């Protein structure tokens with residue numbers, strides 16, 4: 440953020456915007472607030488109001504330079520100073536604008552609360568199911584940890600829910616791109632979930648162990664920030680993964696299986712998914 444000789448901060452809202460900024464306590468109507476932002480910003484802006492609880496403001500710069508802004512409704516009650524900070528934030532987020540917006544959110548926490556979606560009820564944590572028809576995941580996990588000299592206190596494992604309720608193999612996406620996630624790791628619950636497809640003699644024991652091993656490594660190697668992205672399978676992760684005792688066989692089996700099942704090589708899991 441540049442400052443000119445007079446100390447005026449670049450990006451401050453113009454006088455017109457300041458004049459129309461709502462007084463503290465009032466909630467500007469959506470259209471008026473959009474107009475104010477449009478007048479205060481040098482590029483075109485699309486504003487969506489949200490009832491988010493956590494993400495109060497976000498801004499994405501589009502290829503054509505325009506901005507797409509998502510703003511919690513409570514910002515419509517911004518006083519002139521906060522509005523100025525918002526404009527600066529949208530032009531170029533910096534520590535001072537962030538701090539000012541955070542201070543506003545703090546001082547008007549009741550309003551933010553009132554304009555937020557009701558908190559999501561945490562899903563009742565179903566007890567991990569380890570026993571399948573062919574495999575007991577508790578035993579698989581124990582073997583994997585012991586074979587590789589690993590210890591992860593508190594780590595739990597479960598078959599994931601049966602297909603059809605959202606945790607099933609994903610065959611969606613764009614045409615011709617299908618995928619399946621054999622395993623996932625939930626850091627919050629320290630829980631490995633394994634796809635029930637693996638509860639079958641069609642999959643050799645070492646392959647299931649490989650999938651479990653991979654997910655154990657997610658517990659041991661948390662994702663790392665890599666610029667704006669999160670690196671889930673870091674080089675250290677991959678190096679450790681190759682230490683799986685039957686790594687080559689497992690990879691080969693997976694390749695052959697995917698080829699037979701999907702008829703071609705595929706992507707597996709999303710970019711940010713911790714998946715095999």
Ligand SMILES: [Zn+2]
Nearest residue numbers: 653713714715
């Ligand atoms: Zn993974």
